[in-house]
Amino acid sequence: MDDNVVSAMLLVSIGLGSLGLCAFLWGLKSGQFDDKNKFLDGALFDGEDDLNTAKKIQDRKEKNLKDKKDNETKA
Amino acid sequence: MQLSNNKVKCNHCHLDFDNDVMIFETLDNKELSFCCKGCQGVFHLLDDEGLGSFYDKVGSQTLHPIKNTNNDLTKFDLEGYSKKYITKKNGLNEISLIIEGIHCSACVWLNERVLHECEGIIETSINYTNHKAKIVWDPDIIKLSHIIEKIQSIGYNAYAYDSKLQEQRANKTRKEFYSRLIVGIFCTMNIMWIAIAQYAGFFTGISLSIKNILNVAEFILATPALFYTGWFYFKGAYYGLKNKIINMDFLIVSGTLSAYLYSIYATLTQTGEVYFESVTMVITIIFVGKYLEVLSKKNAVDSLDSISSSIPTEVTVIKDGKKNIVDTTEVEVGDLIEVKPGDKIAIDGVLFEGSGSFDESSISGEAIPVYKKNNDNIISGTVCLDSVITYTAKKDLSHSMLQSITTLLEESLTKKPKIEKIANQISGYFSLMVLSMAILTFIGWYMMGVSFEDALIISISVIVIACPCALGLATPVATLIGVSVGAKKGILFKTSAHLETMAKATTVVLDKTGTITNGHPDVVNYMQNSQFDTNILYSLVKSSSHPISKAIVTYLKAKTDVLEEHQLKDIKNIEARGLSANYNNQSLLGGNIAFLKEMNIDCAMDSTKSVFVFAIDGTVVCSFELEDQLKTGAVETIENIKKLGLEVIMCTGDNEHVANDIAAQVGITKIYNSMLPKDKADIILQLKRCDKIVITVGDGINDALALSKSNIAIAMGNNADITVKASDIVFINNKITTLYDALKLSRKVYLTIKQNLMFSLLYNFVTILLAVLGYVIPLVAAVSMSLSSLVVVGNSIRIKRIFKNG
Numbered sequence: 006m007d008d009n010v011v012s013a014m015l016l017v018s019i020g021l022g023s024l025g026l027c028a029f030l031w032g033l034k035s036g037q038f039d040d041k042n043k044f045l046d047g048a049l050f051d052g053e054d055d056l057n058t059a060k061k062i063q064d065r066k067e068k069n070l071k072d073k074k075d076n077e078t079k080a
Numbered sequence: 081m082q083l084s085n086n087k088v089k090c091n092h093c094h095l096d097f098d099n100d101v102m103i104f105e106t107l108d109n110k111e112l113s114f115c116c117k118g119c120q121g122v123f124h125l126l127d128d129e130g131l132g133s134f135y136d137k138v139g140s141q142t143l144h145p146i147k148n149t150n151n152d153l154t155k156f157d158l159e160g161y162s163k164k165y166i167t168k169k170n171g172l173n174e175i176s177l178i179i180e181g182i183h184c185s186a187c188v189w190l191n192e193r194v195l196h197e198c199e200g201i202i203e204t205s206i207n208y209t210n211h212k213a214k215i216v217w218d219p220d221i222i223k224l225s226h227i228i229e230k231i232q233s234i235g236y237n238a239y240a241y242d243s244k245l246q247e248q249r250a251n252k253t254r255k256e257f258y259s260r261l262i263v264g265i266f267c268t269m270n271i272m273w274i275a276i277a278q279y280a281g282f283f284t285g286i287s288l289s290i291k292n293i294l295n296v297a298e299f300i301l302a303t304p305a306l307f308y309t310g311w312f313y314f315k316g317a318y319y320g321l322k323n324k325i326i327n328m329d330f331l332i333v334s335g336t337l338s339a340y341l342y343s344i345y346a347t348l349t350q351t352g353e354v355y356f357e358s359v360t361m362v363i364t365i366i367f368v369g370k371y372l373e374v375l376s377k378k379n380a381v382d383s384l385d386s387i388s389s390s391i392p393t394e395v396t397v398i399k400d401g402k403k404n405i406v407d408t409t410e411v412e413v414g415d416l417i418e419v420k421p422g423d424k425i426a427i428d429g430v431l432f433e434g435s436g437s438f439d440e441s442s443i444s445g446e447a448i449p450v451y452k453k454n455n456d457n458i459i460s461g462t463v464c465l466d467s468v469i470t471y472t473a474k475k476d477l478s479h480s481m482l483q484s485i486t487t488l489l490e491e492s493l494t495k496k497p498k499i500e501k502i503a504n505q506i507s508g509y510f511s512l513m514v515l516s517m518a519i520l521t522f523i524g525w526y527m528m529g530v531s532f533e534d535a536l537i538i539s540i541s542v543i544v545i546a547c548p549c550a551l552g553l554a555t556p557v558a559t560l561i562g563v564s565v566g567a568k569k570g571i572l573f574k575t576s577a578h579l580e581t582m583a584k585a586t587t588v589v590l591d592k593t594g595t596i597t598n599g600h601p602d603v604v605n606y607m608q609n610s611q612f613d614t615n616i617l618y619s620l621v622k623s624s625s626h627p628i629s630k631a632i633v634t635y636l637k638a639k640t641d642v643l644e645e646h647q648l649k650d651i652k653n654i655e656a657r658g659l660s661a662n663y664n665n666q667s668l669l670g671g672n673i674a675f676l677k678e679m680n681i682d683c684a685m686d687s688t689k690s691v692f693v694f695a696i697d698g699t700v701v702c703s704f705e706l707e708d709q710l711k712t713g714a715v716e717t718i719e720n721i722k723k724l725g726l727e728v729i730m731c732t733g734d735n736e737h738v739a740n741d742i743a744a745q746v747g748i749t750k751i752y753n754s755m756l757p758k759d760k761a762d763i764i765l766q767l768k769r770c771d772k773i774v775i776t777v778g779d780g781i782n783d784a785l786a787l788s789k790s791n792i793a794i795a796m797g798n799n800a801d802i803t804v805k806a807s808d809i810v811f812i813n814n815k816i817t818t819l820y821d822a823l824k825l826s827r828k829v830y831l832t833i834k835q836n837l838m839f840s841l842l843y844n845f846v847t848i849l850l851a852v853l854g855y856v857i858p859l860v861a862a863v864s865m866s867l868s869s870l871v872v873v874g875n876s877i878r879i880k881r882i883f884k885n886g
Binding site: 015023033065 | 137170203207208218274294297301
């Protein structure tokens with residue numbers, strides 16, 4: 006086997022593996038695995054309504070935080 | 081939703097109720113029925129807010145009917161409360177709550193949705209597993225009391241807990257350890273298949289260029305394993321050196337680091353074999369043991385949190401005829417304190433007005449509640465069961481029983497000796513010896529005229545071959561398997577070092593209530609005088625939370641297939657005596673003999689046990705005898721422990737009569753009765769002074785002090801209490817038989833560790849000698865290193881078979 010082929014294979018496989026590893030570590034760090042049951046049941050509560058609400062909540066949260074910041078800079 | 085037998089399903093809680101108690105109404109041409117105003121209120125609330133889809137998500141699950149809680153919510157906005165529980169960040173408040181009443185993921189969904197709809201709440205996340213919620217809100221827009229009110233309005237309840245203490249820290253370390261472990265495992269698994277190619281290449285021939293590529297790949301994988309996963313050991317070694325101690329961590333670091341550096345050297349110069357795979361494997365395997373320790377600590381903290389939140393932080397003080405909620409630390413001697421049924425007492429005192437039963441089991445171990453009247457002593461840590469009373473505080477918080485036990489406990493916990501230190505010292509000598517031998521080897525060979533480079537390689541091979549693979553694995557792998565086998569049997573070791581101490585134990589001290597016995601009364605005898613409807617009795621005893629009533633409920637449930645609850649009228653709970661009620665104009669009475677005699681009912685009975693007599697319209701229809709029974713397997717367990725050569729002692733807060741009775745049943749000859757928590761601790765200290773290694777098993781606060789003084793403290797898992805904190809080992813399954821299993825397991829593990837250490841020391845002795853003499857070629861080093869580790873691991877795996885052959 007050509008040296009280049011071996012090194013390319015090693016590089017790609019280890020690279021792909023570490024990509025997965027990094028994704029997992031990120032998920033762990035951002036708390037996605039903190040609550041196993043909620044994580045699994047999330048699939049049950051997955052509908053158009055729920056998506057809309059999630060978006061609405063996200064927007065409101067950002068707006069709230071922004072308002073708070075504005076108030077502080079004013080004061 | 082009409083059902084057969086005149087039963088109707090409540091539209092909110094989905095429970096079945098009699099037709100005549102329901103509230104009916106029509107909404108949008110739909111017939112709705114509710115069991116109570118609370119359920120009706122919540123249903124409308126959800127419907128109005130467009131959250132009706134909650135009921136689709138709940139499916140066929142049933143909920144608790146809504147109780148109208150008219151709690152005083154003002155306490156949530158008090159200064160002291162917010163100081164204790166609320167953390168402030170960028171002008172936003174954050175609190176950790178435990179939400180009661182969650183039993184499915186739809187509940188979590190509903191709570192989060194309702195809170196998100198609230199103006200001013202920025203973030204909510206509720207954990208389904210432990211019902212803990214984190215809420216961030218803007219204090220300028222909404223008050224905490226409104227948030228709690230919102231949660232209560234949909235039928236749940238919330239109380240704050242102090243998460244700052246342990247939980248967050250424990251969680252953080254666990255997460256960090258987990259990341260490090262995952263990286264270690266990833267590297268080990270990948271490096272192994274590269275190593276296989278290396279080994280194969282060594283025997284069948286491999287071109288130098290391919291070998292170099294593999295070396296580099298191994299280097300890439302070994303680096304994060306050594307420096308990220310193994311960071312823990314670098315830190316340990318550094319702190320050890322700072323305190324002028326050479327510890328096990330230092331040995332691991334020096335071994336792996338020198339093997340790592342040598343391998344880099346071998347890669348660069350393209351001579352010899354590399355040891356990257358050994359480095360990675362050793363670090364990862366040792367780290368798994370460390371991780372399991374962190375994990376078990378986290379479990380203990382989790383159960384501890386919900387308990388510390390149940391210890392009251394405020395009491396109702398009556399001053400000048402007004403009721404005030406006061407922080408427990410601010411209560412003064414002489415204050416009048418009001419206690420409601422179900423409240424836990426925080427401050428010692430003397431009863432002033434009223435009378436009632438108190439559950440003292442957590443302090444004295446007495447399973448049957450004690451009836452208290454005027455001028456009787458009230459002890460903190462006990463629970464008022466059935467009536468509203470007021471009492472005068474006789475001590476402040478810091479001198480009260482509960483608090484002083486806790487303080488004593490914390491003191492002794494910090495003073496607890498660390499057994500691991502000795503093991504660390506031995507390995508310290510070993511690593512010092514290896515290091516000096518390596519240096520001497522280098523000097524020796526160099527003086528004999530060998531080139532600098534060769535002398536260096538030989539001396540490094542001494543360190544590499546003495547690398548504590550086998551030695552380092554000898555203890556952790558055996559304890560690791562021991563701990564995991566234990567976990568399957570319901571034994572939770574807080575740190576693995578306890579296995580060793582446990583194996584050397586000479587004396588076992590057992591608590592009675594909750595350890596040898598079940599800790600609550602059970603029906604042992606049932607006598608029926610005439611025919612009657614069991615459902616009436618069931619409804620009557622169901623209305624009380626007294627242990628005896630509960631025991632009868634359990635007994636009736638086991639005896640009868642179908643039980644129905646009737647609606648009784650005028651249910652009265654007569655303190656420490658019994659219950660009375662009315663059903664279809666029949667008067668119902670249930671209680672002890674004294675109570676029935678008081679009511680002029682003739683019942684000729686005589687029993688040394690607790691008795692519950694049930695009478696309808698003045699005639700006794702049946703009676704029960706109850707007793708705190710032995711746990712299953714108690715007799716065999718104590719016999720087996722004696723066979724192992726251990727001395728068994730029973731230590732209880734109960735009176736002499738009960739203590740002797742139980743001791744005779746299980747065959748214990750040495751008994752101490754009527755013991756206060758401090759007396760128990762003194763006995764343990766006495767035993768320890770006679771050079772005994774003492775195991776103490778207990779379950780209540782009254783045992784906590786004794787537990788903290790003993791060499792090995794075992795807590796029964798049913799009372800997740802302060803005992804859990806003081807203990808080294810927790811029996812999750814709450815069985816006494818587990819004690820024998822734990823002893824057997826610890827002895828087996830200890831034996832295995834001794835075998836492993838013997839083997840690895842012998843191995844190291846032979847190979848170091850060969851290495852010093854310069855006979856070790858790299859292949860021998862590599863193979864023998866892996867082989868010695870395999871022997872140790874293989875020997876340890878044999879522990880798993882301990883419970884298979886009977």
